[in-house]
Amino acid sequence: MALISLTAIRKAPKIVKVIGAIAGVPAITSAAYTLVSHAFFRRSNMGTATEIYLRATGGKKLLKDMVLLDNTILERADTNDRRYTIPTSVTLKVSTAEEMLDGYQIFFLNRRPINDRAVIFLHGGCFLNQPTADHWKLAETIAQRTRAEVIMPLYPLTPVHGALEALEFLEKVYRRAIEKYGTANVTIMGDSCGGGIAASFCEMLPERELEQPAHLILISPWVDVTLRNPDILAYEFADPMLGVQGLQKLGLTWAKDLDPNDWRVSPVNGEVRNLRNVIVFVGTREIFYPDARLFYDRVNATGVHAELYIGRGLNHVYPLFPIPEAKWAIDRMVEAVCTD
Numbered sequence: 001m002a003l004i005s006l007t008a009i010r011k012a013p014k015i016v017k018v019i020g021a022i023a024g025v026p027a028i029t030s031a032a033y034t035l036v037s038h039a040f041f042r043r044s045n046m047g048t049a050t051e052i053y054l055r056a057t058g059g060k061k062l063l064k065d066m067v068l069l070d071n072t073i074l075e076r077a078d079t080n081d082r083r084y085t086i087p088t089s090v091t092l093k094v095s096t097a098e099e100m101l102d103g104y105q106i107f108f109l110n111r112r113p114i115n116d117r118a119v120i121f122l123h124g125g126c127f128l129n130q131p132t133a134d135h136w137k138l139a140e141t142i143a144q145r146t147r148a149e150v151i152m153p154l155y156p157l158t159p160v161h162g163a164l165e166a167l168e169f170l171e172k173v174y175r176r177a178i179e180k181y182g183t184a185n186v187t188i189m190g191d192s193c194g195g196g197i198a199a200s201f202c203e204m205l206p207e208r209e210l211e212q213p214a215h216l217i218l219i220s221p222w223v224d225v226t227l228r229n230p231d232i233l234a235y236e237f238a239d240p241m242l243g244v245q246g247l248q249k250l251g252l253t254w255a256k257d258l259d260p261n262d263w264r265v266s267p268v269n270g271e272v273r274n275l276r277n278v279i280v281f282v283g284t285r286e287i288f289y290p291d292a293r294l295f296y297d298r299v300n301a302t303g304v305h306a307e308l309y310i311g312r313g314l315n316h317v318y319p320l321f322p323i324p325e326a327k328w329a330i331d332r333m334v335e336a337v338c339t340d
Contacts, residue, residue, distance in 0.1 A: 041313030046323040051285070051315055054240035063126075063246030073159050073253065076128050080157040090136045094143045101153075101176075102169060109150040110143035117148045117185035118177045119337055120213075122170070124192025124220075124317060126247065127158045127254040134320045135191070138330070145334045148187070151177060155197065162256035163200070163265045170201050171208060183211040187337050191317050192288075193254075195221025199267035199295070202275055212276035215336045219281045219329075220288050220317045223268040223295045225251025226260050231290035238285040241316045247287075268295045273302040279336055280307070281329050283314035307332075
């Protein structure tokens with residue numbers, strides 16, 4: 001996910017009203033707006049309003065301005081290891097607990113005696129940011145609609161830390177979860193860079209002699225940090241959130257001493273035949289679409305059960321947006337988590 005919070009996007013419905021109010025003939029404008037949204041983009045009015053908002057607020061500016069990005073990376077070097085607190089804008093309706101493991105925080109949502117399964121949720125944020133309010137809202141929704149304990153580990157972040165440290169830390173988190181619930185009752189999910197980390201982690205499990213989780217749910221996963229797939233060029237203008245140059249810089253920072261093509265950094269290059277029940281959500285108006293689809297195709301070709309849900313005309317991490325299309329995506333996630 002880009003380096004901005006999606007919380008403000010929840011005000012996006014106002015944009016539709018503003019567009020109509022500015023026009024001299026609101027009814028005609030509204031009809032045209034709906035026609036463009038549904039016929040051209042094949043998405044809801046709210047989906048279009050969200051993209052308008054993202055473009056109007058300069059969502060990808062940080063990933064296109066290398067000086068600004070360098071300054072942000074330096075700032076994160078000083079702040080990412082400080083104690084994190086859940087944003088004040090978030091009021092959770094499920095129980096929340098916190099523990100420390102190897103000096104890193106782990107949050108537990110909905111921990112109850114009746115829990116019979118768990119979801120390990122790896123948040124996005126370009127390897128650089130801690131969870132936003134929107135990550136917490138999705139985690140809470142999953143917790144409320146399942147019997148799962150939702151585990152959100154604050155894995156080591158760049159620029160001080162990198163991929164190998166994160167994978168080692170997550171192995172300890174996973175071992176604790178499967179010891180309590182068993183692999184058949186644990187789901188791993190992640191969005192954006194968190195989805196990429198989740199995929200790399202599951203590719204690593206065979207060499208650690210660990211079984212795969214019941215499901216691997218990937219939301220707009222960043223599966224190749226090099227972003228050298230030539231098909232990506234056709235999507236960069238359409239994507240209002242992400243910029244290739246800035247992401248490539250962050251990907252190299254995350255890789256540290258590893259080759260950025262290494263599967264521990266770019267899981268699209270890894271061994272996928274040992275994965276289990278892979279579910280991928282991705283939008284057609286995001287630069288991760290070509291690689292996410294390639295990753296799905298590689299998994300599917302091995303005979304591993306895999307599902308691909310394409311958000312036509314939708315943006316990066318669209319299931320986190322307050323749009324109608326997010327509902328069916330979350331419904332599928334909940335169904336998967338609850339499957340025995």
